[in-house]
Amino acid sequence: MSLPAFVTAARCANMMHMNDAIALQDTYPEDFAHCFGCGRYNENGHQIKTYAKGDHTVTRHIPAPYYTGAGDFAYGGIIASLIDCHSAASAAIFWLGLGGKSVGEVLAPRFVTARLEVDYLTPTPLGLVELVGRPEEIGDRKVIVTTDLRAEGITTARGRAVLVKIPD
Amino acid sequence: MSLPAFVTAARCANMMHMNDAIALQDTYPEDFAHCFGCGRYNENGHQIKTYAKGDHTVTRHIPAPYYTGAGDFAYGGIIASLIDCHSAASAAIFWLGLGGKSVGEVLAPRFVTARLEVDYLTPTPLGLVELVGRPEEIGDRKVIVTTDLRAEGITTARGRAVLVKIPD
Numbered sequence: 081m082s083l084p085a086f087v088t089a090a091r092c093a094n095m096m097h098m099n100d101a102i103a104l105q106d107t108y109p110e111d112f113a114h115c116f117g118c119g120r121y122n123e124n125g126h127q128i129k130t131y132a133k134g135d136h137t138v139t140r141h142i143p144a145p146y147y148t149g150a151g152d153f154a155y156g157g158i159i160a161s162l163i164d165c166h167s168a169a170s171a172a173i174f175w176l177g178l179g180g181k182s183v184g185e186v187l188a189p190r191f192v193t194a195r196l197e198v199d200y201l202t203p204t205p206l207g208l209v210e211l212v213g214r215p216e217e218i219g220d221r222k223v224i225v226t227t228d229l230r231a232e233g234i235t236t237a238r239g240r241a242v243l244v245k246i247p248d
Numbered sequence: 249m250s251l252p253a254f255v256t257a258a259r260c261a262n263m264m265h266m267n268d269a270i271a272l273q274d275t276y277p278e279d280f281a282h283c284f285g286c287g288r289y290n291e292n293g294h295q296i297k298t299y300a301k302g303d304h305t306v307t308r309h310i311p312a313p314y315y316t317g318a319g320d321f322a323y324g325g326i327i328a329s330l331i332d333c334h335s336a337a338s339a340a341i342f343w344l345g346l347g348g349k350s351v352g353e354v355l356a357p358r359f360v361t362a363r364l365e366v367d368y369l370t371p372t373p374l375g376l377v378e379l380v381g382r383p384e385e386i387g388d389r390k391v392i393v394t395t396d397l398r399a400e401g402i403t404t405a406r407g408r409a410v411l412v413k414i415p416d
Contacts, residue, residue, distance in 0.1 A: 124314040146292040161325025
């Protein structure tokens with residue numbers, strides 16, 4: 081499957097309408113399913129699940145209660161970790177979606193993070209968080225994902241990740 | 249203790265020469281010592297220790313073996329987490345140092361991350377990592393820290409964090 085060399089966010093929204101029942105992480109080959117953040121075989125890890133929904137992606141997760149920072153708030157590292165792995169999954173979903181494919185229909189490419197930016201807007205209560213990812217740019221080898229992380233109805237952090245596709 | 253409003257990196261290097269035997273995290277009051285990344289009372293956490301050394305800071309850490317990403321490499325979230333907590337400690341050390349104080353001499357202020365940037369240069373082998381922090385800017389309420397993260401003698405990731413001081 082080949083993609084146009086570069087597609088900007090405005091075009092992405094028109095080209096994609098995705099509603100997948102399968103989490104991207106559940107399609108990872110066994111060799112790639114041991115990541116602490118998103119591998120289904122990492123018993124100690126977060127095992128996050130990321131789904132396509134319309135023109136964006138969604139990850140919902142409840143961190144273990146010991147991921148504290150100050151007081152009852154989540155520590156910065158768990159926020160960055162969730163945004164990192166959510167962005168890698170989102171990149172694969174957007175890449176598939178742009179090619180007209182759904183999660184599970186074909187083997188998804190794996191993306192790794194080249195650059196991660198996180199703005200901590202306000203402390204994040206330690207409980208259910210929802211990450212909503214959108215494509216800023218989709219290229220054949222590079223995808224940029226922006227993420228809003230919400231807790232208790234408030235956007236508490238924003239992320240931007242530049243991801244590159246692992247060669248086949 | 250008051251500081252000049254703004255000091256840039258070039259002046260920082262001239263003003264500070266620190267060699268502290270006490271880790272900044274070991275001076276945290278009990279109420280602030282439960283952070284997953286750096287709290288000495290978080291039994292599940294990383295419990296990192298950051299020391300002043302000359303004009304920079306050093307954190308050495310061996311992540312638990314389940315912090316895998318792809319293959320035998322560290323996952324992106326642990327890299328971001330270490331840089332985050334190392335930067336928060338470094339900010340307090342630089343703030344103290346600029347005021348002519350050593351770690352443990354006076355109660356250090358606590359800094360929280362407002363923005364975190366990580367560039368993943370090459371995969372990080374999962375083993376001993378060394379983080380070296382330097383001040384880009386030191387203000388009374390805001391400190392910017394840059395970090396080189398090294399593994400097996402190679403700089404595998406670079407960080408930049410903007411940290412703000414929690415009001416007294």
